[in-house]
Amino acid sequence: MTQELIYSVTGIALFAIGLFGLIVAGHIVRKLVAINMMGIGVFMLFLATALHGPDTVDPIPHALVLTGIVVAVAGTCLCLWLAISISKLDNEKRKNPQQ
Amino acid sequence: MFRNLELVEADSNRSGLSVGALWFCALLIAVTCGALIAAIVLSPKAPPELAALIASALPRSGVENPVTAVLLNFRSYDTLLEIAVLLIVAVAMVPGRTRVSGSRAATVNTDHNKDPMLTDLVRWLVPIAVLVSGSLLWSGAYAPGGAFQAGAVLASACIAVVLAQNHSLQWQSHRARGSLVIGLMVFVAVAIACVAITGTLLQYPGAHAASYILFIEIALTLSIAATLLLLFTCLSTTSATVERSMDGAKTGHPA
Numbered sequence: 553m554t555q556e557l558i559y560s561v562t563g564i565a566l567f568a569i570g571l572f573g574l575i576v577a578g579h580i581v582r583k584l585v586a587i588n589m590m591g592i593g594v595f596m597l598f599l600a601t602a603l604h605g606p607d608t609v610d611p612i613p614h615a616l617v618l619t620g621i622v623v624a625v626a627g628t629c630l631c632l633w634l635a636i637s638i639s640k641l642d643n644e645k646r647k648n649p650q651q
Numbered sequence: 652m653f654r655n656l657e658l659v660e661a662d663s664n665r666s667g668l669s670v671g672a673l674w675f676c677a678l679l680i681a682v683t684c685g686a687l688i689a690a691i692v693l694s695p696k697a698p699p700e701l702a703a704l705i706a707s708a709l710p711r712s713g714v715e716n717p718v719t720a721v722l723l724n725f726r727s728y729d730t731l732l733e734i735a736v737l738l739i740v741a742v743a744m745v746p747g748r749t750r751v752s753g754s755r756a757a758t759v760n761t762d763h764n765k766d767p768m769l770t771d772l773v774r775w776l777v778p779i780a781v782l783v784s785g786s787l788l789w790s791g792a793y794a795p796g797g798a799f800q801a802g803a804v805l806a807s808a809c810i811a812v813v814l815a816q817n818h819s820l821q822w823q824s825h826r827a828r829g830s831l832v833i834g835l836m837v838f839v840a841v842a843i844a845c846v847a848i849t850g851t852l853l854q855y856p857g858a859h860a861a862s863y864i865l866f867i868e869i870a871l872t873l874s875i876a877a878t879l880l881l882l883f884t885c886l887s888t889t890s891a892t893v894e895r896s897m898d899g900a901k902t903g904h905p906a
Contacts (some may be wrong), residue, residue: 557691557692560688560691561688562690564684564687564691564846565684567684568680568683568684572676572677575668575673575676576668576673576676578667579823590813596713597691603697604696604699604702606660608699608702608703608724609702610699610702610705610718610719611705611718611720612701612702612705612726614718614721614723615721615722615729616729618718618722618731618797618799619722619730619733620700620717621810622733622737622799622875623733623736623737625737625879626737626740626878626882627740627742629740629882630740630743631654631674631885633744633885633886633889635745636886636889637889640889642817
């Protein structure tokens with residue numbers, strides 16, 4: 553129970569820090585870091601619910617979190633790539649303000 | 652890598668909220684978290700019915716590790732969709748989207764000044780990483796491990812090779828494109844074969860479940876490693892170009 557509670561509370565705290573960061577941050581890369589932090593909090597909370605006793609562990613949350621981590625990495629990379637594309641367009645606009 | 656990535660020129664680190672609004676947000680988040688913690692402490696625990704169900708079905712799944720059994724047998728549909736998501740991201744980011752040319756996935760840089768430290772490190776590290784990756788893939792059947800962990804280790808080995816700059820990757824080549832899609836291709840092929848043999852999507856024929864799972868996992872490892880490598884190289888090269896163009900902008904138009 554104590555172990556599970558520690559992981560749950562840590563997960564919720566990570567989610568809260570991420571949510572606050574998402575609201576406060578202005579830069580898109582900071583926002584992405586914050587969203588990732590929220591995701592890690594959710595994963596941790598989900599994993600904490602998998603523990604049912606000293607010997608019984610529910611493997612479904614473990615499998616889903618493993619899937620989730622890979623998808624989160626892919627999503628983050630796509631977001632970063634879009635951010636870089638936006639900044640490229642911004643730079644071009646800055647160089648040629650007439651267009 | 653992203654130090655020149657500024658999307659808003661002025662005041663790019665703050666959202667422009669007033670101090671009062673920030674305190675209000677913090678208070679709101681704190682209250683929500685308190686409610687969440689209370690909900691977790693007070694709510695009764697769901698009985699582990701699924702865990703018991705999986706434990707009883709494990710001998711028929713072909714593997715001994717329950718997480719691998721869930722990922723590649725009981726809920727393999729999730730894994731199929733996940734590798735599809737990875738492929739979609741790879742297609743969105745791959746350079747030279749529709750062009751396919753050449754067959755070599757990597758070429759040797761001859762004009763590059765070799766960094767002796769990195770070259771030697773890669774020479775020692777990469778074979779070990781490949782061995783660890785294969786071992787993780789194999790041990791996924793009975794211990795923590797499997798295609799994702801193996802793919803991540805393999806991708807990190809490839810990233811070390813790329814960072815040493817003695818080789819450059821050719822994402823336009825047939826082999827590189829093939830390694831990106833092979834995971835989904837094999838998975839879909841097995842799914843269709845399962846329909847033909849047993850009549851149900853991704854229901855492996857009883858006695859051969861282990862070999863089907865291993866076959867899918869090998870393809871998944873290759874695809875995951877290739878996709879992660881593609882994500883890394885795309886991000887690092889595009890941000891390097893941005894930095895270079897920004898430097899050019901700075902020297903070209905002095906403020």
